[in-house]
Amino acid sequence: MSKEKNIEEAARRLRTAWETGVPCDPVRDLIGETDVEAAYAVQNINTEHWLKAGRRLVGRKTGLTARAVQKQLGVDQPDYGMLFADMDVPEGEEISLARIMQPKVEAEIAFVIGDDLNDDQLTTADLLRSIEFAVAAIEIVGSRVAGWNIRIADTVADNASSGLFVLGHEPRRLGEFDPRMCGMVMEKRGEPVSVGSGAACLGSPISATLWLARVMAKVGRPLLEGDVVLSGALGPMAPAAPGDVFEARIEGLGSVRAAFAAD
């Protein structure tokens, strides 16, 4: 098969898993284990597919923002995925396990963009000016690949293993909290299951977001006014099981909860 055909086939495999809820094999047999460019081509095919199908693009996520996770996957940069409106879970709503495959949770800072960032030479200043507010967020990642058996190409092709997200309800402007030094704790039944700090996200969630904004402008899907950015995990991810309730608290930024249905 030609490379193009393989990319199409990989996109179809992941889409079928997403549609049926049945995890699939990795796609690295089709596109290679380390070909990130081909992997983004796969992701892009499905993004286009879903946009045509009527899903609304509402933001992006940055993944692989922890050095330890990058090392695990043998890469030296983060990755990105698309966020659609149907992935937004209102806080207080129980998350049906039918909506997410092999879920794990991560606590993050979500930024909401106030101005279009459609420039291929974005600076930190541009970004700081354009962030309208931030909220605490829990990202519920899921993999369409059975058993999370992923290499870098698999996760990038699979929309950066994105699943669902819950946004907190206490918007803060920059200057009202410290995105780099803020402490983070995520608890389940009163036990910390993940702790960390803003600095764990690529040095600072602002830096992770600038990386994302630059790449998005470059690939022609710039961050636009109103877009949500899940900037990357502040601590290790934790597995989620039926009935689990997680609360993430980010010092200065409030808290957010994700509750999974019991069955």
Added chain:
Amino acid sequence: MTDIAKLAETVDEAAQSATAIAQLTFADPDLSGTAAYAIQRASIARRLGRGERLVGMKMGLTSRAKMAQVGVDEMVWGRLTDKMRIEDGGAISRAKFIHPRAEPEIAFLMGRRLEGAVSPAEAMAAVEAVAAAIEVIDSRYENFKFTFPDVVADNSSSSAFAVGPWASPYTDVGNLGMVMEIDGRAKQIGSSAAILGHPARSLAAAARLLAEEGMALEEGWIVLAGGATAAEPLSPGMHVRLVAQGLGQVAFSVGA
């Protein structure tokens, strides 16, 4: 019959000469926790006899991650003496340690005596100030390996500590970002919430554990609440700095 005085001498000499020793439980597999605390008391008494002064205590193994890392499933505590203090911004000599590691901590300064079973809220009411701190742990055992009685007898691995500027006791230390750097690069990143969910819980546990030995947290004591992240090994030439959200920084360097 466990010879408390002899074993206290063994761990004290290991600490003084920076020489690793075999775990006490190799020779005495039945060494009890009670005996281990008696050994700790006797070994620190030897230091006090040499003119050192008791200035506080440290809590250890205050997170599940830590307990799992060393394979011990109970909290431990140890004694702090004035000789263990590192001046903020000062230096330590690597040669005085066996295999030292640095841990980011929260320190409490006791404004009044605290004894027995108290709630975290009651414990905090006795606190005069809080600060960021770095503890240098240095197990006297070969390969940093030990069981519960071993580590307790060895003053819970405590060997030195640096405390940053004191801040108001009303500072909520429950979830502060902690970044520990080596030579300016972040090596350990976490939150004070890793300490039992809130360091105040560790302080309450400290009062309870001391009461089991007939002791109390004394006015003016420093209490180190436990490590907020994994520990970083230290080598000569390193500059170690901890920044804690809202508490500022504490630092020292490692000489030969």
